[in-house]
Amino acid sequence: MSLRLSTVILPVRRWHDGGKERWQRAEELGFHTAYTYDHLSWRTFRDGPWFGALPTLTAAAAVTGRMRLGTLVTSPNFRHPVTLAKELITLDDVSNGRITLGIGAGGSGFDASTLRRAGEEPWTPRERADHFGEFLPLLDRLLTEDSVTYEGERYAAYEARNIPGCVQRPRLPFAVAATGPRGLGLAARHGQAWVTTGDPKISETGTPEQSLEAVRGQIDRLGAACAELGRDVDELGKVLLTGFTPDRPLGSFDAFVDFAGRHAALGIDEIVLHWPLPDTDFAADEKLFERIATEALAQL
Secondary structure, three states, X not given: OOOEEEEEOOOOOOHHHHHHHHXXXXXXXXXXXXXXXXXXXXXXXXXXXXOOHHHHHHHHHHHOOOOEEEEEEEOHHHOOHHHXXXXXXXXXXXXOOOEXXXXXXXXXXXXXXXXXXXXXXXXXXXHHHHHHHXXXXXXXXXXXXXXXXXXXXXOEEEEEXXXXXXXXXXXOOEEEXXXXXXXXXXXXXXXXXXXXXXXXHHOOOOXXXXXXHHHHHHHHHHHHHHHHOOOOHHHOEEXXXXXXXXXXXXXXXXXXXXXXXXXXXXXXXXXXXXXXXXXXOOOOOHHXXXXXXXXXXXXX
């Protein structure tokens, strides 16, 4: 599979004040997919504008026609499989089958516990993994079966009906974000793609070479998880969301080409760049960003 270039557009602009044009520009630049974060807010953006992922993607679907769209990533932190399935089927229909669901166990950011019941403690990492381990298989069923009844430890569904199902068959693709053994097992079983941001332990203090080796190790472990299920790891797309490794791929055109080439050699087949946002962690030269979007893949 040849390398693809995608972008992630954070939902921080009003739709009629530059938001719509950004998604349309992403399609004009030829990005394979334009994703957005599925959070209630996020880190340094918590005191500023932040809009909902699925309504934003629905609006983007209405003003684009070729580019794929998706979340990067959705999690069980503030979603329920039954209502999420209904919304995804609708979004897949509005977009005429252009949706990819990036999904993971979720993190421990401040918005992860926004919907806590009174007296409920935030989920531990193990509890997040437990929820995800039940959430993802149920969501898989909800998107592929007309009616689902299920009683689990954390989720339940009673005659949940999802007719007519997705435009994409048997369902829209899952891109599963995972680095631990349980998550990699879920990616191997349910994913059409796998997502990594690299190794967070070395994102600030490590070197690009150490980061590259960490990603290599993650891909090796994904391969082992696939082998346990009798699945060829090459069946899964391998997505790298940039911005969380020691590298600076948007530092220059040559820096990006070098970064992309080294990761493509490992097996990464989709690289996702944050759309530049001034005065944030994702500040970058927008002209360089557009040049990379239109010219960089030809250099590889």
